[in-house]
Amino acid sequence: MVAQQAAAQAAPRPDSDVPESMRAAVMFGPGDIRVVDKPVPRPGPGEVLVKVSVCGMCGTDLKIYDGHFPGTPPYGSYTPGHEWSGTVVEVGETVDEVAVGDRVCIEAHHGCGRCENCMAGLYTCCLNYGDVAKGHKASGMTVDGGFAEYAIHHVAALSRMPTNVSDLDAVLITTAGTGLFGIDMIGGYLLGQDVVxxxxxxxxxxxxxxxxxxxxxxxxxxxxxxxxxxxGRDLGADHTINARQSDPVAEIARLTGGEGADVVIETSGNVAAPQQCVEAVRRGGTILVVAFYPEPVTLDLSAVVRQGVQVHTTRGEGGNNVRRALALADMGRLRGEELVTHEFQLDDIAEALRVVRERDGDPLKAVIRF
Structure with missing residues (x-):
């Protein structure tokens, strides 16, 4: 049986060197992920087949693993993973933006391209979210993703990687796109401002x-x-505050001359953090929330209104901001690879998920390497 599986995996397609089958992680139920053989998908019009080099793991993957993430495909066939990069091995009809051999990284979301939100660049809020028939795909969330040897994605959601940006850097490029999209949506102008x-x-x-x-x-x-x-200090933060050792609101007030910060960005997902954002922002300032929360949060909305504070939320990496992040990385202004603290083989994906959940060994970013 093993020999038959190996032979099937090694058998090339009639028109390429890509094998017919691959190893992929598949969800079989909540808390049940297994590495099995699956057919290697073929790219359709506008799509690209990528040999995955590395796929990152984040809190969303834990929600998917637990069965608490909406819109995922049926158990028994679905492969998660939405932070991946690799090398193009096949292209579908109409694709000329990338070629076989190009190294690429992804935006997880590809909108339908036809709804009002997509036309405005808000494809992470596509009005046809999850409707594959209308063109929407969220890699590793609503369609198969990158915890596999090969993955399909639409060419519009791929970016060619410069030679000086590594595969491990690329895992964090998607992550950086999340922050940049939020900053973009609050005006994108931080020059001279105090940012928390x-x-x-x-x-x-x-x-x-x-x-x-x-x-x-x-x-x-x-x-x-x-x-x-x-x-964070190594990466350029001017000040750091340990919220277990001192009151962050008081420290932020001290560092900003008692006025509070111009912009406060909440990425933690801690249910107490939104209220701390309200208390830490200056009058007329801006709060940006990009986190997900395990339960409803409580904050003093009256204080927000009295202080004239603007509150914004964004989801994911919209507005073409992954490509902007890639440009910053190419210039040496965004560092991603050093955030990768743990690497695992695909066969050890269940252990990787355990390590991330239990924070065993203080993982910052865990990845599956191929």
């Missing part, structure tokens, strides 16, 4: 870097783990 970032996880650390590169006067990073705060 709650949560020194991958999104927070990439967002803090981006804020500094976009001209923030000072970037203040708030978290609870000294190791991550230290990483």
């Amino acid at each position: 970032v709650f949560g020194p996880g991958p999104v927070g650390l990439m967002t803090a870097q981006a804020a500094k590169q976009l001209g923030a006067r000072q970037v203040i990073l708030v978290g609870t783990r000294d190791s991550r705060l230290a990483r």
Whole structure:
């Protein structure tokens, strides 16, 4: 049986060197993920087949693993993974933007391209979300993703990678796109402003870097783990605050001359953080929320209104901001690879999920390497 599987995997397609089958992680139920053989998909019009080099793992993958993420395909065939990069091995009809051999990274979301939100660049809020027949695909969320040797994605959601951007960098490029999209939607103008970032996880650390590169006067990073705060200082944060050791609101007030921050960005997902954002922002300032929460949160909305504070939310990496993040990385202004702390083989994906959930060994970004 093993020999037959190996032979099937090695058998090339009639028109290429791509095998007919591949190893892929498949969800069979909540908490049940297995590595099995699956057919290698063929790209349709506008699609690209990529040999995956690396696929990152984040909190969304834990929600998917637990069965708490809406819109995923049926159990027994579905492969998650939405932070991946690799090399183009086949292209579908009409594709001339990339070629076989190109290294690419992805935007997880490809909107339908026909609804009002997509036409406005808000494809992470596509009005046809999850409707594959109308063209929407969210890699690893509503369609198969990158925890597999090969993955399909639409060419519009792929970007060619410069030679000086590594595969591990690319995993964090999608993450950086999340922060940049949020900054874009609040005006994209941080020059001379005081910016606070709650949560020194991958999104927070990439967002803090981006804020500094976009001209923030000072970037203040708030978290609870000294190791991550230290990483934030290495990446350019001007000040870090351990919320377990001091009151972050009081410290932010001190660092901003008692006025509060111009922009407060919440990336932590801690249910107490939104109210701290309200207390930390200046009158007339801006709060940006890009996190998901395990339960409803409580905040003083009357204070928000009295202070004339603008509250914005964004989901994912819309507005072409992955390509902007890639440009910053190409210029050496966004550092991603050093955030990768744990690497696993595909066969060990269940162990990788356990490590991320239990924070075993203080993982910052865990990836599956192929």
